[in-house]
Amino acid sequence: QVHLVESGGGVVQPGRSLRLSCAASGYTFNSYSMNWLRLAPGKGLEWVTLISHDGIKMFYADSVKGRFTISRDNSKNTLYLHINSLRLEDTAVYYCARYRAGGSFDYWGRGTLVTVSS
Amino acid sequence: SYVLTQPPSVSVTPGETARITCGGNRIGSKGVHWYQHKTGQAPVMVIYDDNDRPSGIPERFSGSNSGNTATLTISGVEAGDEADYYCQVWDSISDHWVFGGGTKLTVL
Numbered sequence: 001q002v003h004l005v006e007s008g009g010g011v012v013q014p015g016r017s018l019r020l021s022c023a024a025s026g027y028t029f030n031s032y033s034m035n036w037l038r039l040a041p042g043k044g045l046e047w048v049t050l051i052s053h054d055g056i057k058m059f060y061a062d063s064v065k066g067r068f069t070i071s072r073d074n075s076k077n078t079l080y081l082h083i084n085s086l087r088l089e090d091t092a093v094y095y096c097a098r099y100r101a102g103g104s105f106d107y108w109g110r111g112t113l114v115t116v117s118s
Numbered sequence: 119s120y121v122l123t124q125p126p127s128v129s130v131t132p133g134e135t136a137r138i139t140c141g142g143n144r145i146g147s148k149g150v151h152w153y154q155h156k157t158g159q160a161p162v163m164v165i166y167d168d169n170d171r172p173s174g175i176p177e178r179f180s181g182s183n184s185g186n187t188a189t190l191t192i193s194g195v196e197a198g199d200e201a202d203y204y205c206q207v208w209d210s211i212s213d214h215w216v217f218g219g220g221t222k223l224t225v226l
Contacts, residue, residue: 039155044218045220046217047206103207104206108161110158111160
Protein backbone atom coordinates (compact mmCIF):
# COMPACT_ATOMS: atom_id res chain seq x y z
CA GLN A 1 0.00 0.00 0.00
CA VAL A 2 0.99 3.65 -0.33
CA HIS A 3 3.42 4.72 2.38
CA LEU A 4 4.85 8.19 2.92
CA VAL A 5 7.41 8.93 5.63
CA GLU A 6 8.67 12.43 6.38
CA SER A 7 11.95 13.22 8.12
CA GLY A 8 14.33 16.10 8.76
CA GLY A 9 12.37 18.16 11.26
CA GLY A 10 13.81 19.61 14.45
CA VAL A 11 14.44 22.77 16.44
CA VAL A 12 16.02 25.50 14.34
CA GLN A 13 16.93 29.12 15.01
CA PRO A 14 15.24 31.92 13.06
CA GLY A 15 17.04 32.73 9.83
CA ARG A 16 18.58 29.26 9.48
CA SER A 17 17.81 26.66 6.81
CA LEU A 18 16.46 23.14 6.85
CA ARG A 19 15.78 20.31 4.41
CA LEU A 20 12.84 17.97 4.85
CA SER A 21 12.55 14.63 3.08
CA CYS A 22 9.63 12.36 2.24
CA ALA A 23 10.28 8.74 1.31
CA ALA A 24 7.54 7.20 -0.82
CA SER A 25 6.76 3.52 -1.40
CA GLY A 26 3.95 1.25 -2.55
CA TYR A 27 3.21 3.00 -5.85
CA THR A 28 4.86 4.38 -8.99
CA PHE A 29 6.33 7.56 -7.54
CA ASN A 30 7.16 9.25 -10.86
CA SER A 31 3.52 9.05 -12.01
CA TYR A 32 2.16 11.43 -9.39
CA SER A 33 2.53 15.06 -8.44
CA MET A 34 3.47 15.57 -4.80
CA ASN A 35 2.83 18.20 -2.17
CA TRP A 36 3.96 19.63 1.13
CA LEU A 37 1.35 20.90 3.56
CA ARG A 38 1.64 22.08 7.15
CA LEU A 39 -0.32 22.38 10.37
CA ALA A 40 0.76 25.17 12.69
CA PRO A 41 -0.15 25.16 16.41
CA GLY A 42 -3.69 26.38 16.89
CA LYS A 43 -4.28 26.77 13.17
CA GLY A 44 -5.73 24.74 10.31
CA LEU A 45 -4.16 22.81 7.48
CA GLU A 46 -2.29 24.91 4.94
CA TRP A 47 -1.17 23.83 1.50
CA VAL A 48 2.48 24.90 0.99
CA THR A 49 3.76 23.68 -2.38
CA LEU A 50 3.24 21.20 -5.23
CA ILE A 51 5.63 19.67 -7.73
CA SER A 52 4.56 17.90 -10.92
CA HIS A 53 5.31 14.23 -11.47
CA ASP A 54 8.30 15.04 -13.68
CA GLY A 55 9.64 17.84 -11.48
CA ILE A 56 9.12 20.51 -14.13
CA LYS A 57 6.28 22.53 -12.65
CA MET A 58 6.15 23.92 -9.11
CA PHE A 59 3.54 25.99 -7.31
CA TYR A 60 3.94 27.79 -3.98
CA ALA A 61 1.69 29.41 -1.41
CA ASP A 62 2.22 33.16 -1.20
CA SER A 63 3.38 32.81 2.42
CA VAL A 64 6.44 30.77 1.43
CA LYS A 65 7.26 31.90 -2.09
CA GLY A 66 10.92 32.82 -2.41
CA ARG A 67 11.98 30.99 0.78
CA PHE A 68 10.80 27.40 0.18
CA THR A 69 11.92 25.15 -2.67
CA ILE A 70 10.30 21.84 -3.51
CA SER A 71 12.20 19.19 -5.44
CA ARG A 72 12.12 15.45 -6.08
CA ASP A 73 14.43 12.61 -7.01
CA ASN A 74 12.39 10.04 -8.92
CA SER A 75 15.31 7.61 -8.93
CA LYS A 76 15.13 7.54 -5.13
CA ASN A 77 11.35 7.86 -4.74
CA THR A 78 11.98 10.87 -2.50
CA LEU A 79 10.45 14.32 -2.19
CA TYR A 80 12.27 17.27 -0.62
CA LEU A 81 11.49 20.66 0.85
CA HIS A 82 14.29 23.16 1.27
CA ILE A 83 13.40 25.92 3.70
CA ASN A 84 15.50 29.07 3.89
CA SER A 85 15.31 32.06 6.22
CA LEU A 86 13.13 30.26 8.73
CA ARG A 87 10.63 32.40 10.65
CA LEU A 88 8.84 31.80 13.94
CA GLU A 89 5.59 31.42 12.00
CA ASP A 90 7.04 28.48 10.06
CA THR A 91 6.72 26.37 13.21
CA ALA A 92 4.42 23.51 12.22
CA VAL A 93 4.08 19.82 11.47
CA TYR A 94 4.99 19.38 7.81
CA TYR A 95 3.23 16.66 5.82
CA CYS A 96 3.92 15.28 2.39
CA ALA A 97 0.91 14.13 0.41
CA ARG A 98 0.26 12.52 -2.94
CA TYR A 99 -1.82 14.55 -5.37
CA ARG A 100 -4.87 12.99 -6.94
CA ALA A 101 -6.00 14.40 -10.30
CA GLY A 102 -9.13 16.37 -9.54
CA GLY A 103 -7.54 18.53 -6.88
CA SER A 104 -7.33 16.40 -3.75
CA PHE A 105 -4.63 14.78 -1.65
CA ASP A 106 -5.29 11.07 -1.39
CA TYR A 107 -2.42 9.82 0.80
CA TRP A 108 -0.52 11.63 3.54
CA GLY A 109 2.42 10.91 5.79
CA ARG A 110 2.37 11.30 9.57
CA GLY A 111 4.41 14.49 9.37
CA THR A 112 7.65 15.89 10.78
CA LEU A 113 7.73 18.71 13.34
CA VAL A 114 9.68 21.88 12.65
CA THR A 115 10.10 24.25 15.58
CA VAL A 116 11.63 27.65 14.94
CA SER A 117 12.94 29.10 18.16
CA SER A 118 15.83 31.20 19.37
CA SER B 119 -7.90 34.62 -2.39
CA TYR B 120 -10.70 32.11 -2.03
CA VAL B 121 -12.00 31.63 1.52
CA LEU B 122 -13.67 28.56 3.03
CA THR B 123 -15.58 28.94 6.31
CA GLN B 124 -16.26 26.07 8.73
CA PRO B 125 -17.81 26.10 12.21
CA PRO B 126 -15.08 25.65 14.84
CA SER B 127 -16.89 22.81 16.58
CA VAL B 128 -19.77 20.34 16.27
CA SER B 129 -20.95 18.03 19.04
CA VAL B 130 -23.16 14.95 18.76
CA THR B 131 -24.00 11.87 20.82
CA PRO B 132 -23.17 8.39 19.56
CA GLY B 133 -25.61 7.14 16.93
CA GLU B 134 -26.72 10.63 15.89
CA THR B 135 -25.98 12.32 12.58
CA ALA B 136 -23.25 14.96 12.42
CA ARG B 137 -23.30 17.61 9.71
CA ILE B 138 -20.26 19.79 9.12
CA THR B 139 -20.66 22.71 6.75
CA CYS B 140 -18.14 24.47 4.53
CA GLY B 141 -19.10 27.84 3.09
CA GLY B 142 -17.56 29.54 0.10
CA ASN B 143 -18.58 31.84 -2.73
CA ARG B 144 -20.26 29.63 -5.36
CA ILE B 145 -18.58 26.59 -3.87
CA GLY B 146 -21.16 24.49 -5.69
CA SER B 147 -19.20 25.11 -8.89
CA LYS B 148 -16.05 23.57 -7.39
CA GLY B 149 -15.05 20.06 -6.39
CA VAL B 150 -14.93 19.77 -2.59
CA HIS B 151 -12.82 17.29 -0.67
CA TRP B 152 -12.93 16.39 3.03
CA TYR B 153 -10.22 15.14 5.39
CA GLN B 154 -10.30 13.62 8.85
CA HIS B 155 -7.34 14.35 11.12
CA LYS B 156 -6.67 12.80 14.51
CA THR B 157 -3.83 14.22 16.58
CA GLY B 158 -0.51 12.54 15.84
CA GLN B 159 -1.82 10.66 12.83
CA ALA B 160 -1.73 11.20 9.09
CA PRO B 161 -4.76 13.06 7.74
CA VAL B 162 -7.18 10.80 5.85
CA MET B 163 -9.30 11.76 2.87
CA VAL B 164 -12.88 10.71 3.61
CA ILE B 165 -14.72 12.35 0.68
CA TYR B 166 -13.47 13.56 -2.70
CA ASP B 167 -15.19 15.29 -5.60
CA ASP B 168 -18.13 16.39 -3.43
CA ASN B 169 -19.57 12.98 -2.60
CA ASP B 170 -17.27 10.09 -3.55
CA ARG B 171 -15.76 7.85 -0.88
CA PRO B 172 -12.25 6.40 -1.11
CA SER B 173 -12.00 2.66 -0.62
CA GLY B 174 -12.05 1.76 3.04
CA ILE B 175 -14.15 4.73 4.14
CA PRO B 176 -17.46 3.62 5.70
CA GLU B 177 -20.74 4.39 3.94
CA ARG B 178 -21.66 6.44 7.02
CA PHE B 179 -19.60 9.26 5.48
CA SER B 180 -21.26 11.24 2.67
CA GLY B 181 -21.01 14.67 1.12
CA SER B 182 -23.10 17.21 -0.75
CA ASN B 183 -22.33 20.52 -2.43
CA SER B 184 -24.64 23.19 -3.80
CA GLY B 185 -24.80 26.95 -4.00
CA ASN B 186 -22.55 28.47 -1.36
CA THR B 187 -22.38 25.49 1.02
CA ALA B 188 -20.83 22.04 1.02
CA THR B 189 -21.70 19.57 3.76
CA LEU B 190 -20.01 16.51 5.20
CA THR B 191 -22.54 14.17 6.81
CA ILE B 192 -21.58 11.39 9.19
CA SER B 193 -24.46 9.05 10.01
CA GLY B 194 -24.53 6.86 13.11
CA VAL B 195 -21.58 8.68 14.64
CA GLU B 196 -19.15 6.52 16.61
CA ALA B 197 -16.62 7.48 19.28
CA GLY B 198 -13.83 6.78 16.78
CA ASP B 199 -15.12 9.54 14.50
CA GLU B 200 -13.98 12.18 16.96
CA ALA B 201 -11.42 14.25 15.05
CA ASP B 202 -10.80 17.50 13.21
CA TYR B 203 -12.44 17.69 9.78
CA TYR B 204 -11.27 19.97 6.98
CA CYS B 205 -12.87 20.87 3.66
CA GLN B 206 -10.66 21.74 0.69
CA VAL B 207 -10.97 23.03 -2.88
CA TRP B 208 -8.69 24.04 -5.72
CA ASP B 209 -8.89 27.74 -6.57
CA SER B 210 -8.39 27.99 -10.33
CA ILE B 211 -7.84 31.75 -10.22
CA SER B 212 -4.81 31.62 -7.95
CA ASP B 213 -3.71 28.03 -8.75
CA HIS B 214 -3.68 27.44 -5.01
CA TRP B 215 -5.21 24.66 -2.94
CA VAL B 216 -7.36 26.08 -0.13
CA PHE B 217 -8.51 24.58 3.17
CA GLY B 218 -11.25 25.58 5.55
CA GLY B 219 -10.26 26.40 9.11
CA GLY B 220 -11.32 22.98 10.36
CA THR B 221 -14.14 21.71 12.56
CA LYS B 222 -13.56 19.75 15.74
CA LEU B 223 -16.12 16.95 16.01
CA THR B 224 -16.79 15.94 19.59
CA VAL B 225 -18.68 12.74 20.36
CA LEU B 226 -20.34 13.24 23.74
